[in-house]
Structures are given as C-alpha cells and as structure tokens.
Amino acid sequence: MPHHFIRKLENFVRLSADEKASLERLERHKRSYAAGEDIAVEGEPPDRVNLVLSGWACRHRALSDGRRQIVGLLLPGDLCDARVFVLKQMDHSISALTAATIARVDKDEFVATTDASARLTRALWWNTLVEESTAREWLVNMGQRTALERMAHLFCEIFLRMRAVGLVQERTCDLLMTQAEISEILGLSAVHTNRTLQVLRAEGLLSLTRGRLEVLDLEGLIATAEFDANYLHLDREGAAHDANAV
Amino acid sequence: MPHHFIRKLENFVRLSADEKASLERLERHKRSYAAGEDIAVEGEPPDRVNLVLSGWACRHRALSDGRRQIVGLLLPGDLCDARVFVLKQMDHSISALTAATIARVDKDEFVATTDASARLTRALWWNTLVEESTAREWLVNMGQRTALERMAHLFCEIFLRMRAVGLVQERTCDLLMTQAEISEILGLSAVHTNRTLQVLRAEGLLSLTRGRLEVLDLEGLIATAEFDANYLHLDREGAAHDANAV
DNA sequence: CGCATTTTTGATCAAGTTCAATATCAGTGG
C-alpha cells in the first residue's frame, strides 16, 4: 500500500520517520467506495476526516434544476480538511469518481497527530493552501481560458499532481473519468468536451483511451494551456524545516 | 472606526470583551491605498496579514497575454489569511478596488492573538472555510450559470456580505467597482456585462448608479440567481461556543 | 452475445464576443 499522503506532504518538507509512522497509523480504518458513491453529502454534518488512499473522488455542488459543477478533484493522497468540523454542515458533496478506498480518520485522532509536530502542522497548512490556490486557478480557467486551453490546463494539472504522488509511469497515468464528468469540471457541454478532446489528440498532445492518459507532448500541452505550475507549490518550499537537515 | 472584522466573526460566535479588545489592538498599523494600488503582488513573499478596514480589495491572477481574472472579493472586515506564510511566495495578487484602508498586522502578533483563545482560533477557521466555500460557489457560478444568473448571484452575495458587517442602509450599499471590474469577476466581456446589468435593471431587481447598489427586489434577485446563502455560513454555527453563554 | 453506458458525428441554434462608434460622467483648470 503506497502512502501517497506522505509522498504528497514531502513535496513540501521532508518528514522524520516518527512523523511518517504516525501518519501511517491514520490509515487504519479503510473503506471502499464504488464509482459514483457518495462519501459526504451537502447539508450533513461532517463526521470524519477523509483521506484518499486509492482512486479518485471529487467535490461537487448541484443547482436545483440538476446542473452540477465539480469544484475540486481529490486524487490519491488528497485530504478533506480537518478544520471542516467548525461548520455545522457540509456546503458541498464529495463522491467517488472511480472505485476508491478512503481512510476515515477520527477527527480528534487526526488533530492529535498533526498537532504533535510543528512540521506536520505546517505541512497540513501547506496542503490546505495548495487546495485553495487550485480552486482559484480553476476560477481563472473557467473565466478566462477557451475550451481548448481549459482542457489542456486540466490535463496538465492532473498529470503533475499524479506525478507528485508517484502515480505516473513513463508518460502515462490513470484517468478513469467519463467525458461527462470532465465536462462537469470544465463547465462545458459533454458534446463540446468530446470535440475539444479530439483537437488535443489531433494535435498530438495526448492520447486518452481505456482510462489511461498518455501525455505525448508535455511542453506543447503546457504551451496551449498557458500553464504555470506555480499554483501547485510543488517545489519543496518548506525545505528550511527539513527533518533530515536538523 | 467600525470594527467590521469583529462584526464579521460574530456571525459565527459571540466573542468576549477581552477577545474583542485583543482584535481591536491588531488594527493599530493602518495604511491607505488608492483605488487600483497593489497590496500584495504575485511572486513576492507574503509579509503581513492584511485586514480590510474600509473600502474594497480583490484577489486576482493574470495570464501572460493580459487576460485577468478576479478570484476573490475582500470587503470591509475581510482578512488575508495568516497561514499564507508557509508559502515562499504569493500565488496571486491583491489590489485595492476602491480607496481603502488596510490594517497590516505582524504575522507573529496575529498568531499570538488568535492562539490565545480557542474561540478565536475557531472563528478564524470559520472565516477561512467561508472564503474557501465562496471560491467554490464562484466556480459553480462560472461553470453552470448564465450571464444573467451569474450577475444576479454576485449582487446577492455582495449585498448579504455587506449586510453581515453592517454596511447596508435600507436596501442600499456601496458598490464602487467599474463594470470592467465586474466583468473580470464574472468572466464576461465588458460589453455583455453592461447589457446583462441593463436586464437586471429593466426587470426592476436593482438599481446601480454612482457607486451605489440598491436592491429593489431581493426575493426576485435571489430567484433569478438560484441563490442559496448556505455557502456563506452566516447562521452563527458556532453558537455552542458562545462567550456569553458560558 | 446482448444490453447499457459512453463516445462520436451532424446540423441547427443561442449566448456571448469583438470591434467600433457614441454618449455620459467626474473631475480639472481657467
């Protein structure tokens, strides 16, 4: 079982063996979800800290007339923030996009673990800030980029985030969403999503078949997206607090 | 000088006199900004915690070709989060939208103040979560709503947020942005923003002249926006931790 | 193989953009 969460936090700081061990203990209570199953539902009180061990999930909100927008992607190693408990109810839903296993961590246990180390606390802050930053980048994406740029941007992000947790082999990674789901991320119709995807393929930038994304020309993809990875903060900014440098 | 920040946090919990006094002390170091002036710039290391005392500011990101998206509005009482210091550099810029005064709080002083009270710590978490939630709602807005719904939604949000800090008189509040700036929030062209605004006016929902927004028909505005105020979490969810109930 | 889901294609349509011109407004100096 790969510890993607640890791998992810280590994009910010290097953790001590003790810190890693305490994080691993959080993963005891696992649960499997089928694709499409709800993990947390809007309106309900938040109950546990959810940590994605494998598979993909998403945050989403629905309008009363059925329109739905995916407002965040949760890949392996991603976490639904612990502080959410100060709110009485969830303001969005979280559902599995693919078959997924989720560690469901007791809130107090989670807080105890992260509070035990100032470095872990910082790493968690970093994690939250990156998620906020990503939401803002998605806003830029929706507001300013064309369908083609927007989709290229999404695939860049997915590819780099998957790589950051060690889930890229060669130039490929899993991508098991349907085009309808991609369209709910991008705010496009399913038909236009399909046509836009065909352009990216025709330009030799990527291939996407049978749930596998292959990035054929990362430079080209980055260029058509006007992608700037800065917002993902993957450059080990907390190196000054490196456990192995002390 | 009204303490909008305190007023805002009191939408979550009631604070003790001591807690309020300690927050008021944070507002000592003020600075005025002219409309358009930068408060923090993308790429630079974050230096202070900025707290909006009066006027409006915004978070925004630019693409290399000049397209710009406003990704957040900062109204009086709003705060640029303290935890931002774990990042080496700002991932977006903050600029004054109108003439504004900002309290620039030293990071350590800010942390000391909020850490001194568990209730304040919670109130700050709440504040951050509301901002995250708002960013997600903006994503829904951009991805799923038409121009008319989108603009109605923005005006609903502004009106309720201003009311939550006591800045609504009768049915009116300040709104000193230009239509060009509104269009950078909504991801619309300036021309279409103008035309959409005219529809809202023609339907008798609001009037907007000389920097003043008057909501003529809040019910109607809410209905055309499919607005659900839930995401603003203004219902004093932290009442269980009320300072005056202990 | 057979069924349901997903992807793909075609044709028409509508929302929003772009470009360019004009009107209005706020402030400034005379």
Add this chain to the structure above:
DNA sequence: CCACTGATATTGAACTTGATCAAAAATGCG
C-alpha cells in the same frame, strides 16, 4: 460656472464559440 479631458458606460452590427438535439457507432461488461 463652464469648457476640456480622460475614463466609464452604452449602443449597434457582425461574428464565434460553444450549446442543444438527435442519432449512430463504439465500448465495456455480465
């Protein structure tokens, strides 16, 4: 107080992107 100036708001017309509707092809799965 008025004329001047630059910024903001408004209008019109042509155009483009992406949406919608409907059907067909491909794929996955029991």
